[in-house]
Amino acid sequence: MARAISAPVKRERVTRAALTTWIRRIAFYVLLLVAWQMFANTGIIPTYNLPGPIDVVGSLVNLFQSGQLVPAIGATMERLVIGYALSLVIGVILGLLIGCFRTVEDTVGSLVLGLQALPSVCWLPLGILWFGLNDQAIIFVVAMGAIFSITLGVNEGIKNTPPVYLKAARNLGARGLALSVQVILPAALPAIFSGLKQGWTFAWRSLMAGELIYFTVSLGNLLQQGRDNLDPAQVMAVMVVIIAISVVIENLIFSPVERRMRERRGLGSQRA
Amino acid sequence: MLHLFAPGSVQQLAQGGDTHLPAPGGISLRVEGVSKVFPARSGSVEALRPVNVDIAAGEFVCLLGPSGCGKSTLLSIIAGLESASSGKVLADGKEVRGAGTDRVLLFQEAALFPWLDVQGNVEFGLRQAGIRAKERVEIARRFIEIVHLKGFERSFVHQLSGGMRQRVAIARALAIDPAILLMDEPFGALDALTRDRLHDELESIWTETRKTVVFVTHNVREAVALGDRVLVFSPRPGRIVAEFRIDLPRPRSLEDHQLVSLASDIMTVLRDAMGTQEQEEIDGKSN
Incomplete structure (x- = not known):
């Protein structure tokens, strides 16, 4: 060929x-x-305000050697994974319900659209009131940040499923759950995936905001600590780490999965 | 309903009965007063006038008519994917309620699932039927071979040509062993050469399995080449205006002069049933 x-x-x-x-x-x-x-x-600009890259690298090495950096990254990632996993489960279920049932769409669907418009950091005060100033509050904010993007992605994917796939599947004997899992979900996957990606960026942002406020072992806390010590090199070093984590997650998890999905379907790859 | 039977000259070409053919694997189909009215902004649109059709088990029937005459709608209703505004459909004497795997519809755009490879697509219906993985693989392999796609099991839909996609769709439908194949202009988007080959393949599959086939087309020669019977539809609102029995021996050649002259007879009837405007449309499409 x-x-x-x-x-x-x-x-x-x-x-x-x-x-x-x-x-x-x-x-x-x-x-x-x-x-x-x-x-x-x-x-x-004096170096106590704008350090050069050499100072920033030095600060990064310091943070690593003092044993602060690795536990902070670990703690932050743990919150991210738990919060995102929660939003994934709830978001997909919610999206499926809204996408499949007219009544749910007319009621809960409008609520989700409204809540999606709310910057997720706004959930933080409520989270602290409900859970106290602890991990749970932060995980709550992370989850709230991502849920609605994922829900809307799933719903959009379902709405845009070509009717001919549904007809063909029903005709071949697919019903109920099998129809949802084997046809609607995979057909909706590209749109769902956009929702997941958007959800992850929102989750990541809310997590950083939460960690700046909550005093514990975390990347957000290292940022805050740099400010308290009047050490812009540390602040910048932690920012570099945060950017690096985002890039790694984007390129090692989301991009390959998306590329593979698009290639399979012959959708052509989007230039990154 | 007006029934115009084919001229006697055509019936003289009878093949001498169906005695040498295997027993039908298909079931009978009966359409009783089925009509369809779509709601529209200004009142409603009548897509299909009440239609009556009787199709014997194992028969190959072509529904011929211009675009938008409601023949595809009728097929969807038979498949149980759309509801009729009146009347009912009986498959093997039992009233049809909703979609069923005894009647499989094939679409013009093949409607393969792009997230599955060829093997996965053909296995889809088998999986729904709860057939075990090992058996599924074997059955799918067999039907992929029947449609001459051996070696393409792992290909994805976008890597296949239009003709190959239709072959996969046929294999996917045959795999679940339906009694009735409903084909909605399945070869309409293919080039003439590919279409001819698929005609031959479909005919040989039908000869072997003797499934009941209802084949929708706007191509007169295609209808004559494939059908035991051709039902001619008028433009919207659709209704059957003529019926032709095609007794030409199989396999049929599109160049066969008897086929060509029969096709032109049918074309005349079709023209009579249509206004000048639609005439031009069908002239363009059937060549």
């Missing part, structure tokens, strides 16, 4: 394009770091 023949050529072209992209990218960051360091060295 033509497809098979053209594949290697195409792949080679893709790798070359990717290589060019990476060269440009690395050059940009090297230049940025050099410029930043040079600017910091001029002393126009």
